[in-house]
Amino acid sequence: MITYSKILDLAKRALKTPGTYHAQWFLTSRCNYRCKGCSVWRERNYEELSTEEVKRGLDILRNIGVLEIVFSGGNPLLRDDIGEILKYASRYFITTVYDNGSMAINKIDELRYADFVAISLDTLDEKKNDYMKGVDGAWRRAMEAIRILNDEGVNVGVSPTISQINLYEIIDLTKYFTSLGIPVWYCLYTYDYQPGRGIFSIGKENYEYEITDYKTLATICDTLIEMKVRNPYIFITRKTLEAVKYLALTGKRIWRCKAFRNFLVVDHLGRVSGCHCREPITTIFNLPRIWRSSYMRMLRKELNKCTNCIYLCYIFYSVHDGLTGILEITLDQWKSIKHVYKRLRTQI
Ligand code: SF4
Numbered sequence: 001m002i003t004y005s006k007i008l009d010l011a012k013r014a015l016k017t018p019g020t021y022h023a024q025w026f027l028t029s030r031c032n033y034r035c036k037g038c039s040v041w042r043e044r045n046y047e048e049l050s051t052e053e054v055k056r057g058l059d060i061l062r063n064i065g066v067l068e069i070v071f072s073g074g075n076p077l078l079r080d081d082i083g084e085i086l087k088y089a090s091r092y093f094i095t096t097v098y099d100n101g102s103m104a105i106n107k108i109d110e111l112r113y114a115d116f117v118a119i120s121l122d123t124l125d126e127k128k129n130d131y132m133k134g135v136d137g138a139w140r141r142a143m144e145a146i147r148i149l150n151d152e153g154v155n156v157g158v159s160p161t162i163s164q165i166n167l168y169e170i171i172d173l174t175k176y177f178t179s180l181g182i183p184v185w186y187c188l189y190t191y192d193y194q195p196g197r198g199i200f201s202i203g204k205e206n207y208e209y210e211i212t213d214y215k216t217l218a219t220i221c222d223t224l225i226e227m228k229v230r231n232p233y234i235f236i237t238r239k240t241l242e243a244v245k246y247l248a249l250t251g252k253r254i255w256r257c258k259a260f261r262n263f264l265v266v267d268h269l270g271r272v273s274g275c276h277c278r279e280p281i282t283t284i285f286n287l288p289r290i291w292r293s294s295y296m297r298m299l300r301k302e303l304n305k306c307t308n309c310i311y312l313c314y315i316f317y318s319v320h321d322g323l324t325g326i327l328e329i330t331l332d333q334w335k336s337i338k339h340v341y342k343r344l345r346t347q348i
């Protein structure tokens with residue numbers, strides 16, 4: 001839960017170590033869905049870190065300056081200890097957990113520990129959504145989960161992945177949920193450039209999903225920028241949208257990748273990498289030993305030149321760099337922060 005003391009602690013840590021402020025932890029590779037643009041569920045690796053190991057890893061992330069953590073998978077809610085992990089993490093980090101909409105209703109008490117719960121839902125079209133998720137009833141379950149979590153006072157948001165298949169529906173989906181006071185934040189379809197080589201293979205090549213209408217993608221960015229002025233439920237910054245728009249129109253990037261500088265990822269086995277597309281370089285437990293080494297400095301420089309993916313979260317944490325980046329996000333999202341805080345106060 002976001003409290004004054006947590007905000008103060010986050011601010012102090014940001015000033016002390018203006019380095020990696022975002023971590024994504026793929027807590028499990030188990031998943032009960034079969035999404036067409038995903039390859040995680042194919043891996044079927046059931047090994048995972050224990051609860052105590054995850055907690056130890058979280059302490060390490062806190063010490064190296066991580067402020068925000070996202071738990072995903074697989075479906076992290078398939079872990080029996082997810083409540084304990086969220087409770088532990090949310091003491092120190094802005095904590096978000098993902099669900100495909102299938103598990104959240106049965107884990108409401110556990111989810112109250114998270115600052116945000118993201119339900120992935122790609123379209124308002126029931127049939128299309130179920131086709132994309134590879135499971136009948138996925139849309140109905142996700143819609144029900146969003147409604148119930150919202151009624152229960154959990155900070156639930158909707159997280160669509162923008163792809164060619166739902167490109168023309170993104171604005172309507174945004175309008176629909178934000179008019180109900182439910183935030184929306186986005187992913188952008190892409191796939192791993194070397195599947196099997198990275199820490200995890202998330203994206204899967206899918207021609208149906210690959211964006212071909214870049215002009216519309218740019219128009220969506222413009223529309224969201226315009227909507228954001230009055231709508232506090234759109235959780236993406238203007239600067240990120242401008243970067244995506246520029247990429248869509250010119251094929252060029254206005255950012256350099258900040259993997260291992262502003263963000264890192266941890267997988268279900270505790271292996272660490274700058275992003276999930278890259279090979280793991282160490283384990284979370286060994287990370288403090290090498291974090292400030294010349295090897296890491298060299299690696300950061302190398303990743304800085306990489307242009308191999310357009311995963312939106314990595315763009316976001318690259319365009320907003322360091323302490324200035326944190327300030328930019330805070331200013332851009334000020335209305336949203338005020339909204340979240342007001343809501344939390346009514347729950348206390
Ligand atoms: S996208 Fe998420 S919900 Fe869908 S199969 Fe992959 S891990 Fe599971």
Ligand code: SF4
Nearest residue numbers: 257275306308309314
């Ligand atoms: S651009 Fe950055 S986030 Fe994307 S694959 Fe390269 S190192 Fe990873």
